[in-house]
Amino acid sequence: MTESEAKESGLWLADHCSIAMLGTVDRKGGPAIKAMLKMENEGLRTVWFTTNTSSRRVARLREDARACVYFVDDQEFKGLMLQGTVEILQDPESRRRVWRQGFEIYYPKGIADPDYSVLRFTANRGNYYHQLENRDFDL
């Protein structure tokens, strides 16, 4: 698999997954994972999520912004790992961008809820695998 094939197949996977795993490091430096709804992705570089401002995940990301985002097709044994960093945004434009109908379940005060935060993940490298092949690439 060439680098451009890996990027192309990885982009297909990112575009078609509605769920991604967000990997972070905990206070002791060990790994942690949580499944998140992917709100948007812009190519392979940027992935948008939302979360509760009050969550431990946000507190931890403020201390250490390193993260990875993982998309998987476990029927076809395809996976894309993107590694980079996360920004925590609360500006009105970002809030509007990824707000969806029904989000009051998570953020009862609506789009201006102080407990509503937007996570913007930016990747600087990736790895795509399909069955026995895998390929690293820079972004």
Added chain:
Amino acid sequence: MTESEAKESGLWLADHCSIAMLGTVDRKGGPAIKAMLKMENEGLRTVWFTTNTSSRRVARLREDARACVYFVDDQEFKGLMLQGTVEILQDPESRRRVWRQGFEIYYPKGIADPDYSVLRFTANRGNYYHQLENRDFDL
């Protein structure tokens, strides 16, 4: 959700998932994720995988054995994260235990292939979530 409900529901998820995400930390201390076939789990404490001895993941786990294992039901918004450490085993009993028909695809020399390693993950704590609720527990 009580701690015992979280453990019971988490165990159901671990028992019924054939795929798990393995989280590790890379050389720079950032998070990394890979989907793995779950070979076996013994309750919530122990999860067995296999991998290539020559893989970067094994090299990295020899340096830093900390890992997390994540099981997810993305239809029902249920997830179980187990945190602990990984041992890399090559003894005949462990090899036999998790060897499956067709594994020659990954380990062409068969059950004694030096490139066949068994990963035994042991958890010391966990977190289970279902929709808006989540609960930590020790193991």
